Amino acid sequence: MMIVKRLENQEFKYEYGCLFRRLMPWExxxxxxxxxxxxxxxxxxxxxxxxxxMSEIFIIISGQGTMTIGSDYTEVGKGDLIFIDANKTHHIRNTNANELLEVICIWWNN
Structure with a gap:
């Protein structure tokens, strides 16, 4: 069986201080x-x-930003993959003045 989720029909909601759209799981x-x-x-x-x-990875699909995990931070951009260990405080900031920063997040139980 194939199940396709049409994302153009899904709205972003405000979560974690940003526009966020849950991808998985879905009904x-x-x-x-x-x-x-x-x-x-x-x-x-x-x-x-x-x-x-939960542990998490961020996949940067467009833009540039600064990723902060605990007291560590680094510049990130399109094509970068960031691992975030469970229970680590983290956030990401868009540092580009002209472009959206878009990230796919995947999280899982350890």
């Missing part, structure tokens, strides 16, 4: 121990610093 699919979402940050915007009991 009609099997329960999983992981989830995913799509983040959009306008120039100058940043996610609310937060932590959770």
């Amino acid at each position: 009609g699919t099997a329960k999983t121990s992981w989830g995913s979402g799509w983040v959009k940050l306008a120039p100058g915007e940043f996610t609310t610093p937060h932590n959770h009991s």
Whole structure:
């Protein structure tokens, strides 16, 4: 069986201080121990610093920004993959004045 989720019909909601769209899981699919979402940050915007009991990766699909995990930070951009260990406070900021920063997030239980 093939299940297709038409994303153009899905609105972004305000979560974690930014526009956020949950991708997985969704109704009609099997329960999983992981989830995913799509983040959009306008120039100058940043996610609310937060932590959770799940590990996570960020995949930068457009733009540039600064990723902060704990007291460590680094510049990131399109094509970068960032691992975030469970229970580590983290946030990402769009540092590009002209372009959206878009991130796919995937999280899972350890």
